[in-house]
Amino acid sequence: MLIVVALVLIVLGSIVFHLLSPWWWTPIASNWDYIDDTLVITFWITGAVFAAIVLFMAYCVLKFRHRPGHKAEFDPENKRLEWWLTGVTAAGVAAMLVPGLFVWKQFVTVPEEATELEVFGQQWSWAYRLPGADGVLGTADAEWVNGENPLGVNPHDRFGKDDLIVEGGEIYLPVDQPVKLLLRSIDVLHNFYVPEFRAKMDMVPGMVTYIWFTPTRTGNFEVLCAEYCGTAHPFMRGYVTVVEAEEYQEWLQEQLTFEEYASNARAAQPVQLAEN
Incomplete structure (x- = not known):
């Protein structure tokens, strides 16, 4: 009993x-x-x-x-x-x-009106690339990755020159606007995950995976890597800040284009060499 x-x-x-x-x-x-x-x-x-x-x-x-006087019955099939x-x-x-x-x-099934945004994961940080004034993301590949071009944007692609480069792990998104995330990794498996968005996907080296979602409320949401990627995996974090459309446009105006980013990186190299 x-x-x-x-x-x-x-x-x-x-x-x-x-x-x-x-x-x-x-x-x-x-x-x-x-x-x-x-x-x-x-x-x-x-x-x-x-x-x-x-x-x-x-x-x-x-x-x-077990009870006295009761006998077990053998019934192998029913x-x-x-x-x-x-x-x-x-x-x-x-x-x-x-x-x-x-x-x-x-x-x-991604909506036609969804804006494309590239998420770049590497041990142990996040970076992002958005389309510039032409509204088109340029091509990218790991062979182009270097100090001046950490996201591997094709320098010969005219559509990539005005792409916006965002480093530091924080990205802004407009509320109520669908967005398609193109997910890339340069080293090992990562996984882009924002618990409040429910959508997550592995980032596989040599492949471009994707997810899409529509942010439905403003706020600041933490980005986690949901795939073990090395010793500093727990510290691979960032933030997605969802804002109104007007604030999002103001934020876009503050970001560097790929051409500006590469130019700044080239200008900084002689200073670094002289210091060394």
Whole structure:
């Protein structure tokens, strides 16, 4: 009986804890509430299965406990039970997978009006590149990375000369405007993750991956690297600041273009050499 009571208390305690728990999802700040909905569906389905299995174990312990005069019955096959278990399991798995398929289709379908923004990850910092006045990002490749060109922008691409270079780990975004993040890494695996946005994606060296989202409220949100990338991985952090459109345009005017950035870097080299 102690085992039966303990199993029942485990189920009741788990339900009460999750209903009253203060540890819940971080308040969302993007259009991806679909992801929260999918997590909730998965959570309740797996929770119901957990409760059913543990309570069934308690029932079996109680019903089939040893009692004088009772003899165990050997029944190795039960086709009816097997069909029931197969059907219920298939229905549960489908209920968890189907919503995810719809969400994934939305996740990879970028709106035409989305602004492109490149995120550049390396041990252990973030940098960004935005399209300049022409509205087009120039091409980039790891072969162009050097001291004057830390993001590897193609210096021969006319569309890249006015691209805006943002270092220091902080980027501004306008509220209620969809944005597509092009994710690049120059060294090891990284993962761009803002918990309030719910969207995250690995950054694979040699590839350009992407995610998109629409910020829905203004504020300052921390960027985390969600893929272990070396000894200073916990310190690879930055910030996304979501502001109104007017403030965003003012911030853009303060950023250096790639041409200006490279020119400043070349001008600083003789001074550094002289100091050395």
